[in-house]
Structure formats: C-alpha cells, structure tokens
Amino acid sequence: MAKTKDASVSEIELPAGYVPSPKEPFMNERQVEYFRRKLNAWKDEIIRESKTTLEALQEDIGAMPDIADRASTETDRSLELRARDRQRKLIAKIDSALRRIEDGTYGYCEETGEPISLKRLDARPVATLSLEAQERHERSERVHRDD
Numbered sequence: 001m002a003k004t005k006d007a008s009v010s011e012i013e014l015p016a017g018y019v020p021s022p023k024e025p026f027m028n029e030r031q032v033e034y035f036r037r038k039l040n041a042w043k044d045e046i047i048r049e050s051k052t053t054l055e056a057l058q059e060d061i062g063a064m065p066d067i068a069d070r071a072s073t074e075t076d077r078s079l080e081l082r083a084r085d086r087q088r089k090l091i092a093k094i095d096s097a098l099r100r101i102e103d104g105t106y107g108y109c110e111e112t113g114e115p116i117s118l119k120r121l122d123a124r125p126v127a128t129l130s131l132e133a134q135e136r137h138e139r140s141e142r143v144h145r146d147d
Contacts, residue, residue: 020118027107031118036101039125043094046087053084093126100128109133 012033020031057077100106109116109130116130129137 020122022118026115026118032101032106035106035121035125036098038122039094039097039101042125043091046091046094050084050087053080056080090126096128097126111137 012029014030014033014037018030018034020034024031057080097106107116107121108114110128111133112130114130116127120127120131127134
C-alpha cells in the first residue's frame with residue numbers, strides 16, 4: 001500500500017530535541033523526517049516574511065512630503081526586494097531539496113555520491129555538495145575568475 005505524504009509525515013515520530021547523529025544509519029527515517037521538517041519550516045518562515053514585505057510595499061509613500069524621506073524609503077524598498085529575490089531563489093533550492101528527499105537522493109553529494117556530513121546538512125539543509133566537493137568547486141571558480 002502506498003503512503004501519502006501526509007501519512008508518512010504523521011507516522012514518523014521525532015523525540016523532542018532530536019538531532020541527527022553520525023551514530024545512526026545515514027539518512028534513516030528519523031533523519032529524513034528531521035530534514036523534511038526543517039526544510040518545510042524554513043520555507044514557511046520565508047513565505048511569512050515575504051507576505052509581511054508585500055504588505056509593507058503596498059503602503060503608499062507618495063504622500064510623504066519630504067523628498068529625502070521618500071528617497072530613503074525607496075532605497076529601503078529596493079534592498080528589501082533584492083533580499084526577497086534571494087529568498088525566492090532559496091525557496092527553489094528548498095523545493096529541490098524536498099524533491100531529493102522524496103526520490104531518496106537527499107544528503108548525498110551530487111558530484112561524488114558520498115554522504116554529505118550531518119553537521120553540514122544541519123547548517124545548510126539545501127547543500128548538494130560535500131564540503132570537500134564544495135571547496136573544489138569554489139577553488140575552480142576562483143581560478144576561472146582570475147583568467
């Protein structure tokens with residue numbers, strides 16, 4: 001019998017304060033559920049913040065009598081929009097990580113196929129490369145950028 005996403009989420013219990021441990025089998029059900037919840041919570045938080053930003057951006061600043069205040073507000077809005085654009089891209093990465101959880105490839109380096117460390121995944125749950133592969137990638141970018 002196939003599980004639905006909702007059923008699989010509710011069936012896996014995580015103890016309070018659970019943090020994945022290297023002593024457990026890598027990407028066992030608990031670890032997968034931990035990262036699924038972490039990614040979904042992060043995405044929900046970003047979406048909540050975006051809604052707040054949209055509400056603030058809809059406020060009319062045309063009535064501001066002082067041109068300097070209006071310019072300052074426009075600059076703030078521009079910065080906020082850039083931050084939201086970065087977060088939109090982050091949501092795409094979160095969605096991609098959630099798809100990798102569903103297809104069983106989450107937690108494994110896209111370059112080497114080796115497990116990504118739990119510490120790295122906990123700090124950066126959208127990571128697709130192991131630390132070593134990421135460092136190689138960054139070194140290669142620096143070399144190409146210097147050319």
